[in-house]
Amino acid sequence: MRVMLTGNGAAAWGARLAGVEYLPAFPITPQTEIIETIANWIDYGEFDCRVVMLDSEHSMITAAGAAATTGVRTFTATSSQGLLYGMEMLYTVAGWRAPFVLVNVSRGLASPITLEPDHNDILAARDCGFLQLHCATCQEVLDSILLAFRLTEDNRVRLPAIVNLDGFYLSFTREPVQLPSEQQVAGFLPPFDPQNQGFRAGAPFSQAVAVLGGSAYSYFRYQCHLAALNAEQAFSESAALFSEAFGRSYQAVESYRCDDAEVVFVMMGSFATKAKAAVDQLRAAGQAVGLVRPLLLRPFPVKAFGRALAGKRGVAVIDQNLSPGYGGILHAELAANLYGHSGSKPVLVSFIGGLGGRDISSEEFFEMAKITRQAVADGSAPPPRLLYTGDELREMKKWQAIALQQSGRGDQT
Amino acid sequence: MTELRFRTFRDLPADHLLGTGTAMCAGCGGLEALHEIYDILGEKTVIINAAGCMTLLAVYPFTPFRGSWLYTAMASAPAGAQGVRDALDLLLASGRITAAEDLQTVVLTGDGAAYGMGLSATSGAIERGLDFLYVCYDNEGYGNTGQQSSGATPHGAGTATNKGPLGYPGYKKDLFAIWAAHRPAYVATVIGAEPLDLARKVERAMRLKGPKLILALAPCPTGWDFAPEETVQLGKLAVQCGVWPLKEYRDGTVVHTKVPKQRLPVEEYLKRQGRFSQLFVPERNETVLVEIQAKIDDYWCAVERHGQVEE
Amino acid sequence: MKTASRILGTAFFLEGFEVQDAPRYGAERRGAPISAYVRASHQEIKERGIIRDPGLVIVADETLVPMPAACVMQGVGAQTLLLIHSLENPQVWRDRLNLQGTVLTLPSAGETADPMAWRCIGAACAAAAARLVGVISRDSLGSALEQELAGLKAALMEENLGRAHWAYDLMEPEQGRVVSGRLLPTGPFSSPEWVDLQYEEARVSAPAIHAAMTSEQVQTGLWRTRRPVIDSGHCKRCWWLCSTYCPDGAIKVDEAGLPEIDYAHCKGCMVCVAQCPNHAIEVIPERSVSRTAVAGKDS
Missing domain, CATH: 3.30.70.20 (Alpha-Beta Plaits)
Incomplete structure (x- = not known):
């Protein structure tokens, strides 16, 4: 059945079709619609699941990890400030090896507080041990939740997973989404098997005990790494099964019109479809340009990226995030992964764009392609570029004039 | 309420369920209370622990528990209890576990979490009516980090962050009243030095469904500066001087379970602890001593006025 | 012992040495065994952490010596001077531990069960060490004691100073017995046996214990x-x-x-x-x- 759904609606359907039993929740824009939708289904008897409103995201992630550790299929969702409020528990429950899925609806982080998306929230959680899937369409949101449950419950992995979608551009945007039937999903995603783990009388189980000394710590932390690495293989297997079950194919790294491309854009999230539109226009103009997009960011798909970028001469990395004092985070990751391998390497050009939901125009994509081609010709990359126009700065200056106006009050006395 | 199991001292367990070999300080009043409580709770429990001294009860690969344990973080142990309880209920309802496999969810934290960082998560768990027992070992400061002042530190006590002649300027928060204001199933104060009173209260709590608090004053040789062998003596003095009223909140009312017949002057309690030494040397701080005594007297006057005394 | 290491460290410092002193906590609990170490050199100290090849090991609680779990004897070799706070003859300890190196004992002020005697043990150990290393004057030791024990009440301070000077005097015949450590030879070395850690399933590879009361194995x-x-x-x-x-x-x-x-x-x-x-x-x-x-x- 094909229906119109927002990204939030698709996330709720993903959870419902996955048969989640437990949803600890806390509201935050632009995620709230997900938990409201599920809560309403439950209230009207359409879906059997337990929703519990917690006092914070920190509590919410604790409860989610605890329930998954006890042995029920668990789902939760948050965004931005909420993800960071729960940050301590992201690391903690990953260490518990608690298998559950968390949806994050990306939104720029304070300060200044804002509602529109960029990826600093989800990238702040990059190193916690959760797997990360980054969605570009509403359909991918639903599908990625089903994939994520298979990954997180895989005995070779057993790490929690985050499915990320962009606020507004996906969360509140309706698109046609193919809703699989419950039977189809049942064939793809078997019931959660806790593998005899959990808190039960007669089976003493002390989870997350302290360690003294670096050797034990190193072992446990590195096991999280090995588990995450296993998720790349598990992903390709699950994606193959998914394709059989639902007829939609996913790869850890998507290559769009890349085959003969000299220059590619690298982007993640919903803005990547804007890059696809630009690629189509550039192709129509005869330019060999493509798009490379990671769906899986953790584990970092080293080999898939290597294949996708093999033979490319220029790469425009468009980071919708900013690490102050460095620049784009995806740029850093790609640069690190291209280094140390034999063969010729593409020139990497860094762009920062789309912060706080700031739009990226077609002309800007064209310009980035042009700059990247020039960098290939020069054999060196220009300094990183923030996508920011003179018009924007002029508008900003008008606001600043108001913000910096001398108060009249002092003059009255 | 049906007949209680613990009528005399001879009804107290002579076998102990909590394993030895834990890293708590010698003479730890919190461990004393915990082992007395665990004797009664038994092994069909999952202890959900918050950051504090008792984080180190279990250090890989050593655990003192016969049952289960989950370490969470400082602020969110009650939320961990929520997740475990809800999951067990779901598993029971769907027949994936039997009633015999069910566990009681028990939160274990120090005063740092109970009075401060974890209060929001606690309040949430109570308002949701979560069926759990919260055990707090209250050693009146952040003991695990060297006894800095917490929301549970009493007026005038020296702490690692109040080393001056006046000690801690604030007043101990009334966690009992904060809990009672939520109208939970049960709230009780206990102390390891009064094991019979403690046993009765833990048993009562176990029979009730809903949120329950067992708040144990935990004399702390390290943080309060007294010799480890005086832990019990000091605990008894806390009760006899009226500093630590043993009481319960049940069925909407507060009842004092052990009222000191002849209350001892609070100085008897204070002067045995290094943390209060600045009230006595180099000279007596009469103002603070009188104030502390007056607050205790006021408290007990109100108790008598409201008749909050067990028959 | 943390105080002892600070006293000794400060005394070295006052003598013009570059110094490193630090406690090693285990459970960080009062009453639990604790160790501390001091490095001193005329050059900048670049090494850190546990001393693998100590010149001097001081044991305040002799009952820990025979316990493997306490790791007191870790790193003790032929170059190590071992000083044990004990009433027994050093030869008894040498035989008992089958040691090649030098063993000395620092007797208690008297056979006592008085826990207060333990309140001065750090100062006494530090003072004995100060004499044994042979490069710390009585003045520097005294200044170090005053700096590091400044928080103590007057009577306890007096008692500590008394015990320290007593230990400093007692060790006079052994002055300078501690041998300086040497750098690890730069020639052939044995490679660490690094392993490639393999994935193990979460039941095993999470910090979880699937057993009851294993803490009873901790003595x-x-x-x-x-x-x-x-x-x-x-x-x-x-x-x-x-x-x-x-x-x-x-x-x-x-x-x-x-x-x-x-x-x-x-x-x-x-x-x-x-x-x-x-x-x-x-x-x-x-x-x-x-x-x-x-x-x-x-x-």
């Missing part, structure tokens, strides 16, 4: 410097108060109602001694107990 009996001993003749077989009150649950009661102390785990807090209504539990110094069974149940 907290090592913490004791004094031990409570029940006089079964005087024990009235009451309602096992000692057993109930024991914070660690280390007193079991047999069927006849007689309590038995689990010395493998008793930390020596003496709550039982203070609470026994019939005063049937006495205190004896741990060092007076058979040393092969310091922490064992078979005392």
Whole structure:
């Protein structure tokens, strides 16, 4: 059945079709619609699941990890400030090896507080041990939740997973989404098997005990790494099964019109479809340009990226995030992964764009392609570029004039 | 309420369920209370622990528990209890576990979490009516980090962050009243030095469904500066001087379970602890001593006025 | 011992040395075994952490020496001077430990079960070390003691200074016995046996314990410097108060109602001694107990 759904609606359907039993929740824009939708289904008897409103995201992630550790299929969702409020528990429950899925609806982080998306929230959680899937369409949101449950419950992995979608551009945007039937999903995603783990009388189980000394710590932390690495293989297997079950194919790294491309854009999230539109226009103009997009960011798909970028001469990395004092985070990751391998390497050009939901125009994509081609010709990359126009700065200056106006009050006395 | 199991001292367990070999300080009043409580709770429990001294009860690969344990973080142990309880209920309802496999969810934290960082998560768990027992070992400061002042530190006590002649300027928060204001199933104060009173209260709590608090004053040789062998003596003095009223909140009312017949002057309690030494040397701080005594007297006057005394 | 390392560190510093001193915490609990170390050099110190090849090892609690779990003897080699706070003859310790290197003992002021004697042990150990290394003057030691013990009350300060100077004098014949450490030879070395860690399933590779009461394998009996001993003749077989009150649950009661102390785990807090209504539990110094069974149940 094909229906119109927002990204939030698709996330709720993903959870419902996955048969989640437990949803600890806390509201935050632009995620709230997900938990409201599920809560309403439950209230009207359409879906059997337990929703519990917690006092914070920190509590919410604790409860989610605890329930998954006890042995029920668990789902939760948050965004931005909420993800960071729960940050301590992201690391903690990953260490518990608690298998559950968390949806994050990306939104720029304070300060200044804002509602529109960029990826600093989800990238702040990059190193916690959760797997990360980054969605570009509403359909991918639903599908990625089903994939994520298979990954997180895989005995070779057993790490929690985050499915990320962009606020507004996906969360509140309706698109046609193919809703699989419950039977189809049942064939793809078997019931959660806790593998005899959990808190039960007669089976003493002390989870997350302290360690003294670096050797034990190193072992446990590195096991999280090995588990995450296993998720790349598990992903390709699950994606193959998914394709059989639902007829939609996913790869850890998507290559769009890349085959003969000299220059590619690298982007993640919903803005990547804007890059696809630009690629189509550039192709129509005869330019060999493509798009490379990671769906899986953790584990970092080293080999898939290597294949996708093999033979490319220029790469425009468009980071919708900013690490102050460095620049784009995806740029850093790609640069690190291209280094140390034999063969010729593409020139990497860094762009920062789309912060706080700031739009990226077609002309800007064209310009980035042009700059990247020039960098290939020069054999060196220009300094990183923030996508920011003179018009924007002029508008900003008008606001600043108001913000910096001398108060009249002092003059009255 | 049906007949209680613990009528005399001879009804107290002579076998102990909590394993030895834990890293708590010698003479730890919190461990004393915990082992007395665990004797009664038994092994069909999952202890959900918050950051504090008792984080180190279990250090890989050593655990003192016969049952289960989950370490969470400082602020969110009650939320961990929520997740475990809800999951067990779901598993029971769907027949994936039997009633015999069910566990009681028990939160274990120090005063740092109970009075401060974890209060929001606690309040949430109570308002949701979560069926759990919260055990707090209250050693009146952040003991695990060297006894800095917490929301549970009493007026005038020296702490690692109040080393001056006046000690801690604030007043101990009334966690009992904060809990009672939520109208939970049960709230009780206990102390390891009064094991019979403690046993009765833990048993009562176990029979009730809903949120329950067992708040144990935990004399702390390290943080309060007294010799480890005086832990019990000091605990008894806390009760006899009226500093630590043993009481319960049940069925909407507060009842004092052990009222000191002849209350001892609070100085008897204070002067045995290094943390209060600045009230006595180099000279007596009469103002603070009188104030502390007056607050205790006021408290007990109100108790008598409201008749909050067990028959 | 943390204080001892600070006193010694400051004394070296006052003598113009580059210094590194630090405590090593385990559980960070009062009463638990603790160690601390000091490095001193005329050059900048670049090494960090545990000293693998110590020139001097000082043991304040002799009952820890024979316990492998306490790791007291780790790194002790032919170059190491071992100073043990003990009433026994150094030769007894040499034989007992089968040691090639030098062993000295720092006797107590007297055979005592007085816990207050332990309040000065850090100062005494630091002072003995100051003499043994041979490059710390009495003045520097005195200044270091005053700096590091500044928070103490006057009487305790006096007692500490007295004990320190007594130990400094006592070690005079051994002045300068400590040999300086050497750099690791730069020639052939044995490669570390690095392994490629393999994935193990989450049940195994999470910090989880799927067993009960494994903590009983931890011998907290090592913490004791004094031990409570029940006089079964005087024990009235009451309602096992000692057993109930024991914070660690280390007193079991047999069927006849007689309590038995689990010395493998008793930390020596003496709550039982203070609470026994019939005063049937006495205190004896741990060092007076058979040393092969310091922490064992078979005392």
